[in-house]
Amino acid sequence: MSDIDLAIIDGTVVTGEGTQHADVLVKDGKILAVERGAGHRAGQVIDAGGKIVLPGGIDVHTHFLVGFMSKRSVYDMFSGSVAALRGGTTSVVDFALQRRGRSLMDGLRHRRTQADPHVALDYGLHVVVTDVNEQTLAELPALADAGVTSFKAYMTYEKEGLMLDDGALLSLLRAAGREGALVGVHAENEKIIARETARALAKGETGPRFHALTRPPIAEAEAIRRAMSLAEAAGAGIYIFHMALGRELGNLRAARKRGAPVFAETCPHYLVLDDSSYERSDGQLYVMSPPLRSPDDREELWAGIADGTVVAVGSDDASFSARAKTEGADSFATTVNGVYGAEFRLPLLYTFGVESGKLTLPQMVKVWSEWPARLFGLAPQKGSIRPGADADLAIIDPARVERLTTQSHYGPIGYNIYDGMEVRGIPVLTILRGNVVVDKGQFLGSAGQGRFLKRQRPDFVRS
């Protein structure tokens, strides 16, 4: 019997440190070694000649099986995980919601009941805190023991019952800071949005373009600055989920230079699209929050990835169908917010980042898997191709070009905001803990094969 179960031979192996032409050797679901010329001894050999071997992606921002604004996502925990795996992502950190009047731990248990029997990739959970009081804050140590070392706070969505006010957010940040946990925020100024929305609706301005106009740049900028100030006062780290406003990265850069643990995430749609999409006749399909911004903001986001200010590209996958997005479309205010994206993170990053010369492969890998794994307590088990890590891999063929269509994604989404784009980098193989789980788009795994990831405390990435 071979001492190597699987070898992926002859590929270009990428980590955040660099690239090398090597074989990846796998034993018992873990990476045994990365070296040249030893692969032929393996029980199973995959020839990766001419291909690029990447760490399996870590997507720290998915909303599988979610209900929002009276709509339900297409993806449940199973189908969402298949979509993510098809896109080369092997671990996600999804969300457990604290239901009003209930404990954080209850939210965690409830979400695990929904996920554990069905999930097909490895997953962790952030707990969304909606009710900050002495009891909930006292739960943080127990949650950290249960593997939850990050929390999410919404600075908007008041009428949806999600928003925390500044006092509550500061208390949460203090408690998280004491625990060494990380708070991530949806940063938008509720009061500006509410007033601008009311004003627009009173004038009958209901089209999709008013979604962006009623969430102006200052609504995002002010909330980001406030979140950073509160975190600094609390002595805590802060993660800005789904940053759209590239022009605001200068403030984060300055804060990081001062040593403040401030981290930005952006999403594929902010990197590839801009606010001209709201002028389309199907502009409602592009409604997400924060909204798409200007082409200049988009370029600033790419620059932020290249210089390490943006530490993660999360999908913010919220898979509402074309029908769900269109049902409320007579007004932007009733159009459900959110777009899918877990499946397209890699081809969009590769095509519009690496192929276009904005990023090197190692820079891409940092935001694709390595830094999110470190920041959210998954490293060294996840996020990189190194001996001892889980053998989670995504293999792409840089020569293969595919055209995205409304049929490209897994499941009945019914539209594609990237329709017509020609991309490279859709994985030809995805490997989870040493097993091939997707082969050219075909899912070969099973429901429930994913494991809950008990995460360590964050490692505040310095770049």
Ligand code: URP
């Ligand atoms: O529009 C978005 N981003 N929908 C998903 C929920 C959230 O995080 O805002």
Ligand code: ZN
């Ligand atoms: Zn959000």
